[in-house]
Amino acid sequence: MRAWMLPAGSDGFDKLYVETLPDPTPGPGEVLIQVHACSINYRDFAVAAGKYFGGALKAPAVPLSDGAGQVVAVGEGVTQFKEGDRVQGSFFMNWVDGPPRMSAALGDGFAPGMLAELVVLPESGVVPMAESLDYAEAACLPCAGVTAWNALYEGPRALVPGNRVLVLGSGGVSMLALQLARAGGCEVIATSSSHQKLERIRDLGAAHTVNYKTIPDWGRFVGQELGGVDKVVEVGGAGTAEQSMAALRTQGEVALIGVLSPEGGPNPRGLMMTAGSMRGIFVGSAAMARRLNAAVDANGIKPLIGARFGFEQARDAYAHAWGPESFAKTVIELA
Ligand SMILES: NC(=O)c1ccc[n+]([C@@H]2O[C@H](COP(=O)([O-])OP(=O)(O)OC[C@H]3O[C@@H](n4cnc5c(N)ncnc54)[C@H](OP(=O)(O)O)[C@@H]3O)[C@@H](O)[C@H]2O)c1
Structure with a gap:
């Protein structure tokens, strides 16, 4: 062979x-x-x-x-x-x-x-x-699929229909999370660095899209301007986690998955403000x-x-x- x-x-x-x-x-x-x-x-x-x-x-x-x-x-x-x-x-x-x-x-x-x-x-x-x-x-x-599934539907804060989810970037985990969350009756907000990719993401059923290059404080934007989310599919890591916490609404969960943005030192204070939690995911x-x-x-x-x-x-x-x-x-x- x-x-x-x-x-x-x-x-x-x-x-x-x-x-x-x-x-x-x-x-x-x-x-x-x-x-x-x-x-x-x-x-x-x-x-x-x-x-x-x-x-x-x-x-x-x-x-x-x-x-x-x-x-x-x-x-x-x-x-x-x-x-x-x-x-x-x-x-x-x-x-x-x-x-x-x-x-x-x-x-x-x-x-x-x-x-x-x-x-x-x-x-x-x-x-x-x-x-x-x-x-x-x-x-x-x-x-990618099992990771997205674990993040969304396993653990203490599994999604229920009507929940809101934020997925970061247009990679494998995030796009599968978008598809799974939509199938579960949830509303999805998605970010990407590319307007062209955001168009494709809207075609997949995302209710809102945010370019994280042109809106660098995308987390606060999602949390305050778009009403926040119950779950973040956090594929960035240290460089994005603080913004992901800012995107949560009350009792939401940041599913900590990735290391795409390894530089940074997130302040976990954001979780206190929303009684939020962060859960580590390993596939x-x-x-x-x-x-x-x-x-x-x-x-x-x-x-x-x-x-x-x-x-x-x-x-x-x-x-x-x-x-x-x-x-x-x-x-x-x-x-
Ligand atoms: N813990 C686990 O069990 C587990 C399992 C699977 C994956 N992971 C991790 O999750 C991450 C994603 O994996 P993947 O296989 O889905 O990756 P991938 O398919 O290679 O995704 C790459 C995409 O991520 C987006 N991205 C890059 N930097 C970003 C940033 N700073 N903020 C937001 N989006 C960013 C970009 O999307 P745009 O081009 O749209 O901007 C890029 O095209 C990796 O760090 C991987 O190691 C962890």
Whole structure:
């Protein structure tokens, strides 16, 4: 089989190379998947740059956490899957349900990566695809989709119809959050640095849009001029968290997700004024992925794919996802 790989000590996605490896076989409790599509997440740039949680890769590794495909064989003792099933990977292979269990994550150099023609995962790290999606659409969900789902519908302040949500920027997590929140009967306010992207976001059903470049105090603007929100999908981090707190109305929640804007030192005082809270999100469990997929099927949600590339163009796909034209999810399709 062919796989894209990053070398030990990789410092950027320009180091990606294709390798031919022996076809893997599933051991006891394992599932062999023929991968048909993958998607790129912001964390995949950090892995390639040697800046993810484990630091630089210690050995060559197959990248990407997000992929979907078809089961081609199962090992002894596997009960939930059989040949022919359409499945996706689960970001944390061993976090099945219940409280967080953040072990090795797919594509981080410690667990298998999905950017390969074949991959073996433990049964605990496999989730049935949403029935209504094709492989490319399903490949958008394991990281970005589950994160958005966890932020919106898990935890003590899960959204209810009529709530208001603020999503930051037009990236994968934010656009899936917009689609999920709209399906749940919520009103969405969205920000972006680009007027052109804001137009597309309005077409997706955002009630209000704010350009965070031309309105630098967008948080206060949302909180005071637009009436505030019950939830913020906070993908910026230190540089945006204070404004996200300012956007809350009473008893809202900032779902703390990202690091796109790492410089800054937010003053948490804003939470006092609204009896608000902040909840850390680290993707989610396989059970959350199943609940998300059920909601996707029930509501006819189609994850938005901004650009598609073939297996041979994986480096171009990374470059696109990293660049200014990136919108929602970037997908790599395999034969
Ligand atoms: N904690 C978790 O479990 C978890 C899970 C998934 C992702 N994340 C994190 O969440 C963040 C988003 O991930 P992603 O995969 O969705 O990223 P992505 O698809 O690469 O999104 C990039 C987009 O984010 C927007 N952006 C960049 N800087 C911004 C800023 N200062 N304020 C507002 N928007 C900004 C830009 O949108 P415009 O071009 O429209 O301005 C950019 O196009 C990353 O930091 C990632 O590491 C965390």
